Amino acid sequence: MNLLESNIRHLVRFTLNGAQVEGYAEPRLLLTDFLRHELGATGTxxxxxxxxxxxxxxxxxxRAVRSCxxxxxxxxGAAIETIEGLAHEDGGFSPLQQAFHENFALQCGYxxxxxxxxxxxxxxxNPNPTKKEVRVALSGNLCRCTGYHEIVNAILDAAKALREEDGASS
Amino acid sequence: MKPPRFDYVRVESIEQAVELLAQHGDEARVIAGGQSLMPMLNMRLVRPQVLIDIAKAAELSGIKANGKVVSIAAATTQNALLRWQGLRAHLPLLAQALPHIGHFQTRNRGTVGGSLCHADPSSELPLCLALLEGVVELRSRRGTRRLAARDFQVGVLTTAKQADELATRIHFPKAPEDAVFAFKEFHRRHGDFAVVALAAMRCENTVRLAVGGVGDRPEVRSWDGLQGSAIDDALNEFAWQLGGSDDIHATARYRREQVRHLGRLAIAETAP
Incomplete structure (x- = not known):
């Protein structure tokens, strides 16, 4: 048990998309701001x-959580994954990113x-969700541009692509 | 907004947390999942001197079913409870109600004890605790005490937990084998705060109904041999006793109407 004082910046270490990272944070600094301002990972x-x-x-x-x-x-000591870690190493889109691209599932992208x-x-x-299940699963993410139809379609397409990828590799 | 300054301690045991609470009293706040406390910190509605993080204390996480009771350690996440294989058999009401708590992303962090200690009048876990007559176990340097749901939640965002006490375990009685449950809630979108939430249990000839989101805390009534138009009369009387108040989401009148409407659906769903 170690008390971290309020006005001092403390060393914080974790893995970000598989790589060990570290930075300094006052206890009140939100993880979102640490990722963006301390580590420069502004994708979040x-x-x-x-x-x-x-x-x-x-x-x-x-597990998906709110970094704010x-x-x-x-x-x-945690393992953190962010949007920067989704694409393949050669820069190619992951199946989820590809489906968003093909379905016009983003406008401003925020x-x-x-x-x-x-x-x-x-x-x-949930590798094989129904449209209704996808809508419920999306209820925790607000989009003010698209009206969600394209996002739902993209997620259903991505699910299909991921199932095929899984089938091919096993 | 960003939180105000505070000292931060991550504890590894109940004993460490209780010791810190004894030292700092109401200048300290306990954080587990933080899904209610972090918004309050970000909006500066609370300004603790010390934040005591219990999320990584191993003894504050886990679920045990012994005899007639399911005991859930206070910092067990809502999703860990939802994934527990005994849930459907022993706590079927929670299997219905838990998916309505926020979103899966907040249930990944939000805890069972945290919801109960936050004591929002419309939230699901306090409602279930009230209907099932669960018990909250509190620990302090002075000792351990167990409070029934009714004695624990005393008002809006208010519990009988003292500043030096830590909620350590929640005890839910296992569902009797012949009991039938129903859960209903009205909200604008899935995952939003409930405007009105109801839980019903039928056991032999008795119906129990708990209502959240209308009064200052979940309220429970039970009736024997309730049938036909007597159901409507009982619900109407219950609605008027609850009263309710107007806010941005709904008027008091609308809330009372939901008690009559959803109450009827919930009771019907438990009918043999």
């Missing part, structure tokens, strides 16, 4: 800062990182 977006809009969603130890409802110091990270967990646990 800041929306409402009270957990409603879902723009800042990341994966924490494999977490302190950087709480992420010590909500997109949060949706992609949310759906990364969702499709892993």
């Amino acid at each position: 977006h800041v929306g409402c800062e009270h957990g409603v809009c879902g723009a800042c969603t990341i994966l924490l130890d494999g 409802l977490m302190l950087a110091v709480q992420a010590e 909500c997109t990182p949060g949706i992609l990270m949310s759906m990364t967990e969702y499709l892993r646990d």
